[in-house]
Amino acid sequence: MPKVKPHRTSPSLDMTPMVDLAFLLVTFFMLTTKFAPEEAVVVDTPSSTSEIRLPESHVITIAVDKDKRVFFGVDDDAIKSDLLTQVGAKYGVSFTPSQIQAFKGVASSFGTPIEQLPALLNLDSEQRKNVKQTGIPADSVNNQFIEWVQTAQALSRKSAYGKPAYVAIKGDGNADVPTVKRVIKLMQDKNINRFNLITDLETKPVAGK
Amino acid sequence: MAEIQQSGDSGKGGKKRAKKMSTKIDMTPMVDLAFLLLTFFMLTTTFSKPTVMEVAMPVKPKPGEEQPPIKASNALTLLLGENNKLYYYDGLLDGTTKPELKLSNYGADGIRKVLLQHKSNPQLVVLIKPDDKAAYKNMVDILDEMNITETKKYALVDISKPDQELIKSSGL
Numbered sequence: 001m002p003k004v005k006p007h008r009t010s011p012s013l014d015m016t017p018m019v020d021l022a023f024l025l026v027t028f029f030m031l032t033t034k035f036a037p038e039e040a041v042v043v044d045t046p047s048s049t050s051e052i053r054l055p056e057s058h059v060i061t062i063a064v065d066k067d068k069r070v071f072f073g074v075d076d077d078a079i080k081s082d083l084l085t086q087v088g089a090k091y092g093v094s095f096t097p098s099q100i101q102a103f104k105g106v107a108s109s110f111g112t113p114i115e116q117l118p119a120l121l122n123l124d125s126e127q128r129k130n131v132k133q134t135g136i137p138a139d140s141v142n143n144q145f146i147e148w149v150q151t152a153q154a155l156s157r158k159s160a161y162g163k164p165a166y167v168a169i170k171g172d173g174n175a176d177v178p179t180v181k182r183v184i185k186l187m188q189d190k191n192i193n194r195f196n197l198i199t200d201l202e203t204k205p206v207a208g209k
Numbered sequence: 210m211a212e213i214q215q216s217g218d219s220g221k222g223g224k225k226r227a228k229k230m231s232t233k234i235d236m237t238p239m240v241d242l243a244f245l246l247l248t249f250f251m252l253t254t255t256f257s258k259p260t261v262m263e264v265a266m267p268v269k270p271k272p273g274e275e276q277p278p279i280k281a282s283n284a285l286t287l288l289l290g291e292n293n294k295l296y297y298y299d300g301l302l303d304g305t306t307k308p309e310l311k312l313s314n315y316g317a318d319g320i321r322k323v324l325l326q327h328k329s330n331p332q333l334v335v336l337i338k339p340d341d342k343a344a345y346k347n348m349v350d351i352l353d354e355m356n357i358t359e360t361k362k363y364a365l366v367d368i369s370k371p372d373q374e375l376i377k378s379s380g381l
Binding site for chain 2: 015016018019022023025026029030032033045046048049050051052053054064168170171172173174175176177178180181184188189191193194195196197198199200201
């Protein structure tokens with residue numbers, strides 16, 4: 001009597017639909033991804049019930065951390081190099097082409113006085129993370145902060161967007177009010193009156209209970 | 210593992226057959242790669258954009274331009290103190306009148322009720338005065354309360370010396 005052979009099904013299965021789906025998703029994520037910009041400072045924003053989203057692009061971010069340091073950031077790649085050379089020229093600081101190139105990675109958030117900026121740009125990105133940045137001077141004596149804002153606004157007016165950028169203030173929940181107010185005051189002096197305060201989302205309670 | 214079968218050329222003097230290749234390719238490495246990329250992009254994507262609260266500050270008045278004063282009966286002043294304390298009083302503080310300072314909090318039963326009570330006055334103007342020691346979080350919270358209670362007229366004002374003294378003398 002011959003041995004009964006168990007019916008063997010092939011272990012390989014048709015993976016084509018799965019592969020189709022996987023590549024579809026890969027393509028989707030590749031095209032929609034915008035990498036999170038590197039933040040020079042950790043800011044823990046307070047929460048609010050506002051549901052307005054921050055615009056995708058064309059934003060100037062001003063971060064205030066709990067140690068009263070002020071950080072500045074632009075996201076428009078097109079204006080970054082002009083911004084650096086123009087602000088540098090005002091303070092008599094010149095930059096090499098490689099430093100300008102490095103600035104494109106730093107510009108999303110930095111907090112260094114312009115005099116120390118070339119030294120920061122000479123470092124590579126790993127070393128830069130370990131540098132403790134002191135914040136941009138923002139007071140009546142040494143007001144580099146408003147120079148950055150004004151130059152960035154003037155450049156974005158000329159850029160493809162044709163209008164000044166949104167000003168977003170990203171304050172830490174434990175930041176002190178005088179610093180935030182001083183920053184706002186400085187910009188009000190230059191006729192910038194609309195601000196966006198960056199917050200986390202919180203569910204809206206029902207008013208009128 | 211590629212399943213490419215070769216039909217052996219076994220026959221002597223048999224017909225020469227064209228080599229038949231199997232159409233099946235092993236897709237496992239490709240799938241591995243695809244899912245690796247998929248995971249990478251999914252994890253690096255910034256999903257949620259942060260939300261923002263829009264604040265429009267008043268335009269600087271031109272020199273010589275007078276701002277109309279607020280009537281005391283329409284004013285509600287909120288003082289944001291240190292350690293998350295919140296005080297409020299009706300009306301304005303000036304040399305002659307000393308309003309009664311009350312303590313409140315940022316919770317739903319605190320300042321929100323006060324604001325809703327005051328909403329019966331359509332002329333109401335809320336003056337928000339954060340103390341120098343108040344946290345930025347308090348300022349955001351109180352602006353948020355304005356949105357929740359739909360209070361339309363409010364202003365961020367610098368705290369004054371008399372206000373600070375009022376907090377101190379009240380002992381709240």
